[in-house]
Amino acid sequence: MFVARGTQRRQQGARRTAPRAQGRARNQDDRGLIPQLARAVREVESAVERRSIAPSTRTKFQVIALLVREERARIKGDTELTEGRRGEELKRLDGIATILAQTAARDTTLFSLLAEDAVVTDAAKNLIREIKTAGGLEVLIEEEPEPEVVESVVTERRVVPQAVRARQLANPFLVPDFSAARRSRPRDSELARWELLGPLFRSFEQADGGAPACMALPAPGPVRLPEGLELMAHQSRLVAAAAAGHRTFLLADEPGLGKTAQALLAAQAANAYPLLVVVPNVVKTNWAREAERWTPRHPATVIHGDGDSIDGFADIIIVNYEVLDRHVGWLQDLRFRGMVVDEAHFIKNKTSQRSQHVLDVAESIRAHTARPLLMALTGTPLINDIDDFRAIWQFLGWIDEKKPLAALMDSLEETGLTPLDPGFFPNARRSVIELGIVRRRKVDVAADIPERRIADIPVELDGELGRSIREAEAELARRLVEKYESALATRREGAVVDGIDHDLVRRVAGWEREDSDSSTGENVFGLMRRIGQAKASLAADYTAQLARNVGKVVFFAKHVDVMDVAEQTFAKRGLKYSSIRGDQTPRVREKNIDAFVNDPDVAVVVCSLTAAGVGLNLQVASNVVLAELSWTAAEQTQAIDRVHRIGQGDPVTAWRVIAAQTVDTRIAELIDAKAGLAARALDGSDEDIVSSVDLQLEALVTMLTDALEAAGTS
Template sequence: MARTRQRQSGARRTGTQTRRPANGRARDEGGIIPQLARAVREVESAVEKRSIAPSTRTKFQVVALLAREERLRIKADETLSESRRGEELKRLDGIATILAQTAGRDSTLFELLGDGAEVDSEARALIREIKTAGGIEVAEEVPAPKQVEPSESEPRRVVPQSVLSRRLANPFMVPDFSAPRRRHRDSELARWELLGPLFRSFEQADSGAPACMVLPEPGLIKVPEGLELMHHQAELVEAAKEHRSFLLADEPGLGKTAQALLAAQAADAYPLLVVVPNVVKTNWAREAERWTPRHPATVIHGDGDTIDGFADIIIVNYEVLDRHVGWLTELGFRGMVVDEAHFIKNKSSQRSQHVLHVAASIRRTIGRPLLMALTGTPLINDIDDFRAIWQFLGWIDDRKPLGPLMDALEDTGLTPLEPAFFPAARRAVIEQGIVRRRKVDVAKDIPERRIADIPVELDGEAGRSIRAAEAELTRRLVARYDSALAARKEGHEVAGIDHDLVRRVAGWEREDGDEKTGENVFGLMRRIGRAKAELAADYTAQLARNVGKVVFFARHIDVMDVAEANFAKRGIKYASIRGDQSTAARTRNIDSFVNDPEIEVIVCSLAAAGVGVNLQVASNVVLAELSWTAAEQTQAIDRVHRIGQDEPVTAWRLIAAQTVDTRIAEIIDTKAGLAARALDGSDEDVVSSVDLQTEALVALLTAALSARELAG
């Protein structure tokens, strides 16, 4: 007896339930299923009348949860005969069918069925009520933990006064019933883990595989007088009249900003939220005024005290998004654009979480919002960079494909066990809205570009110091290799150089290297950049005197300082783009370079000016320091090589001879970027920024071991 009481007490403490016989009645006369059937009919009736109160949504969620729970119980109940089990499951199937049809009328109901959907106190109370009516005894719940007040360290949230005025002027948000009804189907792929295979389908793309969704021929698209759309731009705008999600991954320089603004106009996706890096938000406001002048744009600075809350286009930068998330999720946006979308690739960052949160709220509120992710370099370090972008667009969640993408995968009739699944899956994802065009294909009137290497000798003390540091790094790599080789067990000998071990040693060195010593690959490249600075500035000055305006790119501030001092000494007028500039100063410097014929050079930081800057007034670029990715180098060159350029573009890349600089330049040239492999169907190997650092160390160690073998 004591043991029985103990079990019952434990059941109450843990919130478990006990099924109570319903006076011996057959289950078809009582039990929980009739309760669920009655509740689901009430939900169906309310949705048909478009009277979807919060209580209706709660009832929908509860019926779905209890039907799922009852199905599992019936399948596990060994006391039921097969015929009785079949009857009960058939009744539950009828309830599930009504739920699916009802959710098809209001797609926002699907959000209540996700794994992360919150079950609030009202839902829990209704669960207890239905279970009790169905003859199930429900124990008392464990009290919910006390809510903790937000700490002072949490982000400060603001609501601009003009936004409050807009809310008062429009107190009711008109419901949007434009979402298409999703078909109900049993999912053959539901038991598969699909995200991994979807990503691999892009890694394994065949040479020449298409990377762009089928786009319609453009109809009449009105643009302001004096402006003209190129054909590839008009295709995207035409598609936006029907399609609603795009990863616009055109190569840099093909006019993605104009496409996004006109797509929003074609889709009537106002108000439109545009999330951008800080360095380009003023440019977005300018482009909006230029391409869609009938739709006023406003830019959020700081707390947003100066914004126009009634504007059609609201532009906010990633850096201040956190303090505006609250009201942005409630304003009723019908469209959202994320510029330089590779900025959200790290899903654990606050920046990414805020973007995904706002996008999810828009999808819940609006039946078919326009969602656009813009980036010329969607993949930088890893194929997994796709994950956050696809989630922003609503194609996937944390675990699986969603909605139309899942339907498209089902339509293939294939599973990841079959090789044909991968090209079919890639095509299914692309048709969700990936748009990738290359300049060579759609903008043949843009003159060609080329990269010209200029080898330079590092003389004097700086050159000797760099060569000594490289030699010390190489000796350390060789010693580490020899130590690992000696520690191996017998039977693992490899004739000649063990290239697998070489790669592992390079990886260890990259992870363990101390940047402060100046003897790892990071510090070495920075010292090489400083040593090249004067030479790069000299060459830039010669170009400016002979061919006109020049764009000078460097990675480090001290290299920029040396270059600017050189130009000042020569009497060459220059402008500058740095990361610590205000938006006004940055805009002023760009305008002076573009419009003032006396400004001959603009000195740019790779980090601050690598994106969102139009400098096609020049046709010559000097790369004083090498990038760590091919994508970053391309982004820099494409500030000049873009629509509006009418001269051939040359990027002059200064390479320090007889140093690791030469090896890194070779690696960049022989390894394609991820986008070339995954989106453009290139057969070339993929290399990321981390890989590039490792490859440089591999080259140093391999050369040293080869020299030792020849000498030995």
């Protein structure tokens, strides 16, 4: 509880601040708590737009939400405020709350911080005190009982559910299993003195056409299945590999080829129980359902919040990334014999807390269990860069921070080659693949799934909104040109640069991207959002026409306001729809999915790209409308593959709505070009790939280059 220091009046107003400081704040709009919250929420919004969400950003998001709620209650109950002033203050809080909601819609993992059972960490409490102090408010001492937590090296609170304690007490004599551990041996070879991780990654980027994409898998064998279920041949072959003793897999089958069933049955074949499954929040209910369907003899439990409701003796424990930080302590001690990481590209950023927790748990499993089953599942392991492989390979135990580990090193040494030899790269790629990369395409293993195509629908943005967007884009281009010319003048020093200095163009684009949060003008993130808003009604109209002519349609958007416009349009057109958003409870989400799948009157499902891009089976439809463009080719592919998957009987068309004569067209071209990265690295395709950098930077590079060419820069 809160204990005030001072007068009785202050004690009764424990959720208020010093009256004098507050009075002064009421007379000045730039003082008090609300300006502090406004500045903080802009910082969070910018971090989310840049996709650089550190743990401190999540903490700040939660603190702002808590303080907005507290300040709203205080203002409503403050009898000293006039009605006009009260309305003004509440309006300002509504603006902050709106930004919070829009920000959470971009990264739906933030919604978990708003739940009633969300943990308020010590870091959050400290930040609350800092913000209140900066706003001129009196900070009160907080007294609370000592929670039953394990000591943590991070700022997040960790818990040990009672059901887990019961399991630990029931098995007090567990010891590490080293029965099949390999003995390490000193290495004194020429290859051991090389830096090998860089060449290993390049071996995938430089793959020749027709290079192998999948490890050698045994022929399908008998698989114990519940009555009424069948496996496709490609699924049975992976399960057979696990039954034969293979224990590490990067299962990178194209989305829609049944990776969940393969992982569950591989764990059954390997007897890898207890099994830990780490998944995005939006699919953990689906994983529990699939476990009950495919391996009903092995009970599964799902961790929600602090895990108070879990079955401590379950064979399969399912936890989502968003709460992993609370449970990583006891998960490291539970002696799992297998671990599955779904949507494994989520851990590609090794500096993130999420990735570190996954890697720490995997390391603890390897330390205590001989040859555990480790599986990384993702249809899109490469998002921007070949280096996206790094964290996944480390999770699987193929590499560490600096070098290949024993199994991979043995395979490389057997080739007798070094990176100086021409044959090193194809042989190195083959060595990694044989450790457990499994990649199959629909066209190769599921001939009964019809083809898909992406069709672009150009739209003109007319009226004042269209003009303002084009003006904003022109202003951004002018700002880029000014930065370029200023930098060029500074570095010339009498030298003449012929044409366009493309290295400098890329640096200027990088500066603009890094400065986008502090820029006073339009930035590329805001510009794309405005374009999405402008396209919203046009995309919804096109979707309504499709639904009336071809049946059910899946509508994808990135921002919640675009989804709102679409739903309003469908309501006006008399179309029944359901909605899949990040702020829904699992029960509401499942209800809305079932409505679209099973109710013939529900013509459209309106989906968030981030919340509904994974874990959904929507093959009841064969048409997808992409109202907004993603920043990655992988996110676009994931969305389309909610429809283009096993069970689809019709050709699939993704209708991509593109705003003509805007940066939207450039983004679409870049998405299509970057799709070649996965094609070459994973599938051994001859497709060319673009530079391994993020799409925002490439968009700015293209914009600046076009502006310089139009101006005839020399």
